[in-house]
Amino acid sequence: MSQKSFVWLCLLPLAVVTTAFFLLPMARLVVAGAEGPHGFAGYLAILTEGRYRATLINTVLLAAATTIVTLIVATIAGMFLQRHRFPGRAVLIAMLTFPLAFPGVVVGFMIILLAGRQGLIGDLSNRIFGEKFVFAYSIYGLFLGYLYFSIPRVILTIMAAVQKLDVGLEEAARSLGAGPWAVQRDVVLPALAPAFVASGAIAFATAMGAFGTAFTLATNIDVLPMLIYTEFTLAANFATSAALSVGLGLITWLILALARTFSGSAVAAAG
Amino acid sequence: MNTAGHGAAVRIETCGKTFADGTRALDPATLDIARGETLVLLGPSGCGKTTMLRIIAGLELPDAGGKVLFDGKDMTAVPIERRNVGMVFQSYALFPNMTVADNIAYGLKIRGVARDERAARVAELVALTNITGLENRRIDQLSGGQRQRVALARAVAIRPGILLLDEPLTALDAALRDRLRSELNRLLRALGITTIYVTHDQAEAMELGDRIVVMRKGAIAQIGTPREVYFAPKDRFVAEFIGAANIVEAPIENGILVLPGGRLPIEGGATTANATVMIRPETIRVTNAGAEALSGVVDSISFIGDRQRIVVSGASSKPLNVDAPNTIQAKVGDRVGLSIGADALRLLPSEP
Numbered sequence: 001m002s003q004k005s006f007v008w009l010c011l012l013p014l015a016v017v018t019t020a021f022f023l024l025p026m027a028r029l030v031v032a033g034a035e036g037p038h039g040f041a042g043y044l045a046i047l048t049e050g051r052y053r054a055t056l057i058n059t060v061l062l063a064a065a066t067t068i069v070t071l072i073v074a075t076i077a078g079m080f081l082q083r084h085r086f087p088g089r090a091v092l093i094a095m096l097t098f099p100l101a102f103p104g105v106v107v108g109f110m111i112i113l114l115a116g117r118q119g120l121i122g123d124l125s126n127r128i129f130g131e132k133f134v135f136a137y138s139i140y141g142l143f144l145g146y147l148y149f150s151i152p153r154v155i156l157t158i159m160a161a162v163q164k165l166d167v168g169l170e171e172a173a174r175s176l177g178a179g180p181w182a183v184q185r186d187v188v189l190p191a192l193a194p195a196f197v198a199s200g201a202i203a204f205a206t207a208m209g210a211f212g213t214a215f216t217l218a219t220n221i222d223v224l225p226m227l228i229y230t231e232f233t234l235a236a237n238f239a240t241s242a243a244l245s246v247g248l249g250l251i252t253w254l255i256l257a258l259a260r261t262f263s264g265s266a267v268a269a270a271g
Numbered sequence: 272m273n274t275a276g277h278g279a280a281v282r283i284e285t286c287g288k289t290f291a292d293g294t295r296a297l298d299p300a301t302l303d304i305a306r307g308e309t310l311v312l313l314g315p316s317g318c319g320k321t322t323m324l325r326i327i328a329g330l331e332l333p334d335a336g337g338k339v340l341f342d343g344k345d346m347t348a349v350p351i352e353r354r355n356v357g358m359v360f361q362s363y364a365l366f367p368n369m370t371v372a373d374n375i376a377y378g379l380k381i382r383g384v385a386r387d388e389r390a391a392r393v394a395e396l397v398a399l400t401n402i403t404g405l406e407n408r409r410i411d412q413l414s415g416g417q418r419q420r421v422a423l424a425r426a427v428a429i430r431p432g433i434l435l436l437d438e439p440l441t442a443l444d445a446a447l448r449d450r451l452r453s454e455l456n457r458l459l460r461a462l463g464i465t466t467i468y469v470t471h472d473q474a475e476a477m478e479l480g481d482r483i484v485v486m487r488k489g490a491i492a493q494i495g496t497p498r499e500v501y502f503a504p505k506d507r508f509v510a511e512f513i514g515a516a517n518i519v520e521a522p523i524e525n526g527i528l529v530l531p532g533g534r535l536p537i538e539g540g541a542t543t544a545n546a547t548v549m550i551r552p553e554t555i556r557v558t559n560a561g562a563e564a565l566s567g568v569v570d571s572i573s574f575i576g577d578r579q580r581i582v583v584s585g586a587s588s589k590p591l592n593v594d595a596p597n598t599i600q601a602k603v604g605d606r607v608g609l610s611i612g613a614d615a616l617r618l619l620p621s622e623p
Contacts, residue, residue, distance in 0.1 A: 168364035171330055174351045175358040176378030176429060186377070190368035 029242050036239025045240065046247040052227070056251070059224040062139060062146070063207035063252075070150040070203045071196055077151075078158030079188075093159075097152040104149070104212025111145045111217060112136045137218040145213040150203040161195035201256050208252045224248045278465035279341040279432035280306040281327060286337035288322050296322040298490045299337065306342075309459055309466040311480035313473060315512070319489040320469045321437060327467060328435050329354045341432060354433075357426030357464075361438040363418045365410045371421050372397075372406040378429035396424040399458070415443050416451060423455070427462065434459075434466045440475060452478055473513050477501070485509050507619050510549040515594075517550040518619075519587045528616060532586030532609075533565035537616045547619040552594040554615035557581060557601060563608030567591065569601050583609060 036042040046052050081093060099107065115121045115136040122132040135141050165188065173183045211225040224244060232241035280303075287299035297319040304310045312320035325331040327339060329351035339346045346354055365374050375396055376389045384392070397403050400420040405413065413421065419439060426434060439455070440448045456479050459466050470476055476483045477497045485492045485500055485508075493505040504510035507518055522529050523546045528537045537548065560566045567586030572579055579597050584590040586609055593609070601607060 166362065166364060168360045168362050169366060171351070172358065172360060172364035172425075173366070173377070174330075175328065175356055175435075176425070177352050177355075177381040178377075179352055182381060186368075187366060190366075193368075 030246055032238055033243035033246050034239070036237075036243070042239050043243045043247065046244060052244065055222045055224055055227045056247070058139070058222045059208060059248075060251070060255070062143060062223060063204050066143060066146040066150055066207040067200050067204040070147055070154050071200055073147070074151050074154035074158050074199070075192070075196075078155045079162050081155070082159045082162040096155055099149045100152050102149065104145075104210055104214075105216050107145045107149050108213040108216025110148070111141045111213070115141055115144070137221075139221055139223075141217050142214055142221055142223065145217070146207045146210060149210075149213075150206060153206075154199040154203055157195050157199035158192065161192050165191055197260060201259065204259075205252055205256065209248065278306060278434070278463075280304065280343075281433060281465060281467070282338075282340040282343075283323070283327060283333075284338040284340065286323070286326050286333035286339065288319070288326060288331060288337075289334050295489055297326070299334070300491050302484065302491070302494070304465060304467065307463050307465055309468060309479055309481045311476040311483045312467065312469045312486060313471070313476040313480075313483050313512075314486035314492075315471055317488075318486040320471075320484075320486050322489075323486075324435055324437055324467060324469045327433070328356055328358055355429065355431050357429060357431030357434045359419075359422045359426050359434075359436045359439045361441055363422040363442070365418060365421055365425070367410050369410075370406065371402065371408050371410070371413070374410070374421055375424045375428050377425065382429065392428055396428055399427075399461075400424045401454075416447050419443065419451060423458070427464075432465065434462070434464050436466065436468045438470055439468075441470070441472070448472075455479065477513075483513075485512060487512075503617065504549065504619070507547060507549075507622055510617070510619060515552050515592060517552065517555075517587070517589075517591050519548045519550060519589070519591075520545060521548065521588065522546065530565060530587050532567045533563070535565060535611055535616060536613050537618065538613050539618060545621060547621050549617040549619055550591070550611060550615060552580070552592040553578075554611060555591065555593045556610040557583075557593055557595045557599055558608040558610050560606040560608045563610050565609045565611065566606060567609060569603050569605045569607060571603060572601060581607075583607060 033043055034040040038045070046056060077096070081089065081096075102110075113119055115134060117132070117134055117136075119134065119136060122134050125131060125133040169187050169191065170183050173187045178186060209225055211229065214221050214223055214226050215229070225248070228241045228244045228248070231237040231244065282304070283300065283302050285299040285301055286297065287295070288297040289295050300323065302310075302323075312323055314320050322331060326333050326337070329339075329346070329349060333339065333347065337347065341354070351358075366377065369377065372390075372393050375393045379389045379392060393406065397406060400423055402417055402420045402424065405417060405421075410418065410421075419442075422439070423436075426436075440451055443451065452475055459479065468475075468479055480497055482494060482496055483500050484494050487508050493500055493509045495503070500509060500513050504513060504516075510516045511518065519528075519530070522544050523537060524542055526536060528535045528546070528548060565586050567583040570582040570584045570590055572581050574597065577597060578594050579599065581593045581595050581599075581601060582590045583593055591609070595601075
């Protein structure tokens with residue numbers, strides 16, 4: 001057996017698994033999406049029908065907002081945690097990364113405990129203002145839940161990137177007259193750009209597709225995964241839910257690709 | 272050239288540095304650096320030279336009681352970004368997200384200098400540092416020597432009062448280091464700016480420094496011109512650190528150094544049982560045995576090209592290194608005479 005055919009033979013199990021559990025279901029999904037009364041035009045419904053389009057825009061906005069806020073919070077926290085040594089630092093980092101251990105359902109449950117009808121915030125606001133603030137069952141509750149499980153993922157990536165920053169670069173900028181803000185703008189943030197793209201992409205993709213949290217909070221939140229679920233289980237609309245699934249995947253992938261291209265020059269320069 | 276300024280005079284007063292973990296990096300030191308002077312801080316790693324540079328730069332705060340003055344003005348509490356110092360780092364610390372021209376112009380941009388003026392200044396510095404044509408390169412497309420020049424151009428662009436260089440040539444290979452050393456020397460002379468240069472390489476210190484501060488274990492061992500520290504080292508450490516030195520331990524009797532291989536008159540030699548004396552290898556002449564007061568046997572000969580290093584044993588308690596002209600014919604095992612002038616024997620204080 002030649003070296004080459006041996007390599008191919010080794011790749012065979014991977015090929016089988018990929019085909020059976022990835023390519024075939026994908027193909028089936030794409031076909032199923034076109035099996036509705038309108039055929040392949042069923043895919044267009046994602047964009048043309050008002051309800052679907054609104055949900056799509058909602059989902060993208062929610063994911064984008066989650067990504068941006070997560071990046072801001074995690075960058076500040078990650079930079080502080082990496083640059084400072086204080087008692088309890090290790091415990092704090094462990095606590096911040098704790099949400100990684102929770103499934104979406106548990107995160108949703110915690111949001112309800114915090115901002116639900118019997119929640120902490122409602123209780124407090126009732127005592128202070130005589131009115132219950134309840135936002136757990138809305139897109140704001142969902143936003144909070146997504147933040148909760150996106151921040152740990154991003155913080156760890158940012159901390160690793162901050163550790164690799166050359167302190168000399170910041171000192172050089174300062175020696176040339178740059179104040180703290182200018183140093184951040186011109187030196188630190190460009191150097192962290194690759195970490196932003198990598199960790200931001202994960203936060204975005206997670207927020208686009210997460211289901212457990214949304215499902216726990218309410219069944220009428222307008223995000224794509226919930227829409228797919230209701231179309232599939234309640235309306236038994238196979239074709240539409242398949243089309244929406246393919247659409248969700250494609251759009252997420254497209255936005256991530258755009259983000260990479262857009263930041264590509266910055267990433268290359270900082271690399 | 273309008274880059275020629277004379278910078279600021281620097282004084283550091285009882286500046287020590289103890290780090291948070293209790294490590295004493297620098298004993299309180301006082302030092303004056305004249306306007307336009309090039310001062311070299313020289314010493315082995317961990318001697319406190321970089322700490323001193325960073326205190327002058329404003330990257331480290333001296334311990335309480337320490338003061339840094341520029342032209343008589345107290346700068347101790349002023350952060351580096353407002354000290355107007357140009358700094359070249361050992362790693363060069365060039366901004367990877369900017370081109371060569373943007374790197375050089377960065378300090379001017381921060382100062383709000385107009386675009387045209389920045390471009391003119393960049394052109395001037397690119398010419399001065401011999402990197403014309405590289406303006407639009409990215410930093411990762413430059414060689415080590417080119418990076419060094421960009422780092423220097425960037426530091427000088429802001430017309431700093433003081434130029435601080437932290438081992439700027441250490442990251443380069445030996446041949447390039449030699450070439451850039453003389454180029455740097457020419458440039459520093461042309462700029463005429465007050466320069467503080469940190470290095471562990473005594474050849475760099477000799478060539479570049481108007482004065483050298485030899486440091487050891489967080490303290491200043493000696494301050495002097497290159498000639499002073501070479502010919503008149505204050506102690507054994509300086510003698511051995513600067514250039515090559517034979518350190519001879521022997522008794523002195525009535526102005527005569529008594530060696531196993533003979534007796535040599537020595538200047539200022541009070542009678543003592545155990546004197547420490549430095550003899551530079553190039554001050555010893557190899558002659559015929561019997562012609563001189565001191566003689567020994569050739570142990571080994573290394574031919575270096577422009578000279579030869581002859582090791583002679585038996586003359587002193589330890590073998591003597593002799594730098595002899597490359598024309599001398601000697602063989603291992605030959606008995607030779609050694610001629611050493613009285614002024615070539617340098618009496619050092621005995622180490623405790």
